[in-house]
Amino acid sequence: MSVLLENLGKRFGDGGPILEGVNASIGAGEFVALLGASGCGKSTLLNIIAGLERPTSGALEVPADGAAFMFQDAALYPWLTARGNIELALKLRGVGKAERRARATELLELVHLGEAADKRPHELSGGMRQRVALARALSQDREVLLMDEPFAALDAITRDLLHEELTRIWRETGRTIIFVTHNVREAVRLGQRVLLLSSRPGRVVSEWDVPVAVKDDAAAAAALTADITARLREEIRRHGK
């Protein structure tokens, strides 16, 4: 197992619990979509897995080297070129100078941005920025890649393309990916498995396997999407007064 969460709980100060009794086990090389409405503590959960925050109860097991992280905002440094952003990440990891350059070129090629290596973030489109951010996250060379709604702010055409791109890169690199999203279709399209989190407190209430056969069959994928959406809405209705 790559990531193991056991009875994980988190509360801030005296407030109500954000996460309570979260159980999940995610295998090495697996692509898991984490689905939930607002207030399900998805980002908190990712922060805990990334080691940025500590859980208040329960236990977790993650690879010793931690996890790479990709945010909704590409969060590239505007004073560096695309290549410079990746090289900085490699530098902070302690990679030598000559190797940094070669590795950055390689990663930019992987996300099909070899041509744009010397452009600055403001010269790139939103989709290109997210690809640079993806290359930067991959430069971490960690087994686990955490993605916090990375494509939420993109237009539909670009998002569609990046789904394909991410699937291809996942196959090529064999990373374990935990992908947080609000979007049921995105979850079904990307994940091998979809975990549904409840809101306030967040806990895994349901999960679905998404075999390749279902992904490739539009009707089956639509049926599964409808199924998951119904369950998600039921979870949201519970909070109405």
Added chain:
Amino acid sequence: MASNVTALDPGPALETENETEELRALEAGLDELQSEASHRRRDWGRVALPLGAVVVVLLVWQIVASLGLKRQDLMPGPLDVAASLGQLWQGGQVQQAIVTSLTRGLLGFAVSIVVGTPLGLLLAQVRPLRRAFGPLISGLQVLPSVAWVPAAIIWFGLTDATVYFVVLMGAIPSIVNGLIAGVDQIPPHYRSVAKVLGASRFELALQVVLPAALPGYVAGLKQGWAFSWRSLMAAEIIAVGGSLGFGLGSLLDQGRTLSDMGIVMGAIIAILAVGILIELLVFGPVERRLLRRRGLLAGATR
């Protein structure tokens, strides 16, 4: 919760070379459509407009002077001032004064940068220090550095140390405050990204915080230069004699002693000219380049 994931393999290898190529071509097309072409052209207005403004000011000045509202020796026109500047130039006094003042100003400014930068970074990054010393530094920026001249004369006598002390007291608080303001405006996610990427506290400060704060820092440097130049002039006007060299402030003071408005106005223009030149040759280009590289210049009036 027991998960029953059996098939972890990524599925059949339907990814062919062909498909990858197709995806790459698709992305290249979309990238092209979504990128804006940036074009730059030579902008003569940047030279012509300020020159025109100077000509207008000189013309107005000449006209007012020619009206004869006051005696010509009390209110010389630009031509009279140019004449006395020419005389001073022949005597070598203006050149000497400019070199002396500029050397002091630049040296004092350089020392201020060396002292102010780590100080600003430290105050911006360490909360207790910031809370303790922040108001004091802001206060020092409000205090006119001329106020230090009497104290400096008592401590250091009429030596260069007096002048440098006053310059430092003028420039350092500006540089520190500029850097702090720059750091305060850094988007919080820059730091979280750095943390995720594994930056140590030191690396965070040097590789992320300092470059991210650069626009604010440069604004602080610019103000710091202005303050050191001003304080220098004030110090040179007040403290004359001793082992002190002959600077632009001393020239101004000499004009006052001689009641020679030509010298006074000439010195003022020389002081102003140095300030304008430094802005045009150093800070202007640096700031523009900085903002352009970050994509912050579009639509600006600079």
